[in-house]
Amino acid sequence: MKSHQITIKDIAKILGISVSTVSRALKNHPDISETTKSQVNELAKKLKYEPNALALNLRRNKTNTIGVIIPEIVHHFFSSVISGIEDVAYDQGYNVVVCQSNESYEREVINAQALLSNRVDGVLISVSKTTLDFNHFRNFTNQEIPIVFFDRICPEIMTDRVITNDEGGAFLATEHLISIGCRKIAHFSAPQNLLIGQGRLAGYLRALKQFQIPYDPNLILYCDSREAAIEKTIDFIKSNAEVDGIFAVNDSTAIAAMQMIQKMGKNVPDDIAVVGFGDGPITLIVNPQLSTVEQKGYEMGLEAIKLLLHKIENETAVDSFQTKVLTPLLIARESTDRLKKGSANV
Amino acid sequence: MKSHQITIKDIAKILGISVSTVSRALKNHPDISETTKSQVNELAKKLKYEPNALALNLRRNKTNTIGVIIPEIVHHFFSSVISGIEDVAYDQGYNVVVCQSNESYEREVINAQALLSNRVDGVLISVSKTTLDFNHFRNFTNQEIPIVFFDRICPEIMTDRVITNDEGGAFLATEHLISIGCRKIAHFSAPQNLLIGQGRLAGYLRALKQFQIPYDPNLILYCDSREAAIEKTIDFIKSNAEVDGIFAVNDSTAIAAMQMIQKMGKNVPDDIAVVGFGDGPITLIVNPQLSTVEQKGYEMGLEAIKLLLHKIENETAVDSFQTKVLTPLLIARESTDRLKKGSANV
C-alpha cells in the first residue's frame, strides 16, 4: 500500500492556509509575504514534498519530455547519439524517454503510440530497417508535435533532419585508398533500398570516376555485417585476386574482411588496404588499427535535439524545415598505412 | 500553436452523449449498448483519438512507468541490461525511462528527483562510481516506490538486488589459467573500494590458494582500463618476467594488455595466457580471441525487472528482499588455448 504522497493540499492544511497560497509561495510569487513563504518552504522541505509532474503537465499541457525512437541501443553509434541528446536536453530542463524499435516496424508503431499518449513535446526518430509505412509518424505531425529524424530519415515526411554525408564520406574513403596506390578497389556495400547503401556506393563511384579508375561491377559485393564478411570475403578475394583495396560500408564488415584477408596469408595494408565507416571503438582495438570514416554520433545527437528544442520553443515559427548534414572526416590509421613499416601485422 | 488534442469530451459533444458513456464505450464496458460502442469507437478512430496518459496516470496514481538510472549507456554491458529490461517491461505494459548519471553523483541526484516527480512505479538503479551518499535513493523507499539495484548495488539500502558472482567468475578465470599450466598469474585489478574490485581479487586469491599456488603481491597490478594497460603492461612484464598468465578485471584491460605483450614479441597464449571479464563483442574481434568470463547483461536486466514488477504488483507482500546472483560462465577462447597451434598470432 503506497504511502500518501505529500501534496500542496497537505501543506495547506497543516499551515491552515489555502492551496493557492502554498502554490504561490513555492514558486516565490511576489504577492506572498516572506513569512508565509519561509513557513511553506520549510515545511515542504521537512515533508520532502515533490511536485507532482503529472498534475503539472496535465495542467500546462506540456510535459517537458522528449521521446526518442531508435533501432537498437546496443549499437555504439546510437548510444552515442543518445548521450548527445541527453546532455543538452537536461541542460534545458527536458526529460528524455528512449524507446527501442529493435528494427521492428510493429514495435516502432507501439513506441510511437506510447509517446503520443504520454504527450511528449517532441520526438527524435531514427527509422527501423523494416519500416515501409510511415503513418505512425504522421500522427505526431498531425498533432503538431515536432519531429526531427536523424541518421535513418523518413523521406516522405517534411521535418527537420540530421544526416551524415554518406556520399562525401564514402568519397573520402575511396579517394584515400586511391591516394595510397590502390587501383582495384572493392566495395562491400549495404542493400540499395537503404539510404546509407545508396549514398556510400555513390561516393565510391564518384571517387573512381574522378580519378579515372575504371568501374568494375564485379568489385561491388553485397556484404554489410561481420557474419556476411566472414562468409564471403575469402571466396570474393579468390575470384578477384587483383583487388588491392576494400572500402566497406561499416566498421565491423571492414574488420571481419580484414581478418579473413589475414587468414589467407595476405597483408593488410600492403596487399590489400581496408577502410571502414563509422569509427566505433573497435577500430582501435583491431590489428592493424582500422582506417575509417568518422560518423559523429554524439554530435548528431546534439544537432538533432537542438533543432527539436528550437521547434518546440518557437511554435509560431513559420513552417520551414532544415536538414543538417554532418560531413564526416577520414581517419587514416594502420589499415591503409603503407609507408610505416612498423605497423604490426600477421 | 498546438492543434487541439482530441479528448473524450470532443467525442461526447459530437455524438451528443456524455463523457462517461464515451469513457465506458472506449473500455468496452458491458453496460454500454453495441450501437453506442461502435459509434464511439468509429469516431475515435476517425479522429485519431489517443487517451491522455497524463490524465489517466494522475487519476489512477500509477504511471506504468519504470525508471532506470545507469552510469553510461554507451557501455555494451549497460545497454544490454536495458534491452533485457525493456523486453519484459513492454510485455507487461510498462514504459521505461532511462537516465544516465554519467558516473556523476550530482546528475544521479537530479535523475532520482526527476523520476520521483514523474511518479514512476519503480526504479532500477546501478550506482555511479562517485556516489558515496545514498539519501537520494531513500526518497524512493520513503514513498514506498520499490527499487531494485543491479550490478553496482547500494549496500546500505535494503532492497532487491541482482548481482554477478564476481568472486566466482574470477575464480573460474584463474582456475582456467592454472589448468592450462600457468603458475605465475598476474591480476590486473580494479580499485578495492569498488565491489567488483574486491570480488574479482578475492576469486583470484581463492583459486591460487585452492591450487596451492603461492601468492605474490607483486603480481597484483592496479590497472583497470585500456589506457592504464597500455601504459603499465610493458614495464610490469619486464619487472616480472616470470609471469605466464594474466587475469584482468575487464575485457578492455585484458585486450590492451594482450596487445602490449604481443608488441614485446611475446606470444599469447603460449608465453602469457590472458583472460578478461565481461564478454563484450570486442572479445571476438581481437586476435587471438579473448577468453573471458561471461557477464550476462541481458539476463541481469531480465531478472532485475522481474523482481521489480513483482514488487510493484504485489504491494501487500511482506517486506522481504532477495538478492539474485548470476553465476557467470567461463568462455575459453584462443587467448588461453595452448593446444591448438592453428590459432593466429603475431
Place this chain on the structure above:
DNA sequence: ATGAAAGCGCTAACAG
C-alpha cells in the same frame, strides 16, 4: 496578501 473556484482529461461511484 490571501482565498475560492474553475479546469486540465479521465474514471468511477451514484443515481436514475
Place this chain on the structure above:
DNA sequence: CTGTTAGCGCTTTCAT
C-alpha cells in the same frame, strides 16, 4: 443503458 458529479494535484483568474 446512460448521465451527473466529484476528484486526482496543480495553477490561475477573479475576488476580497
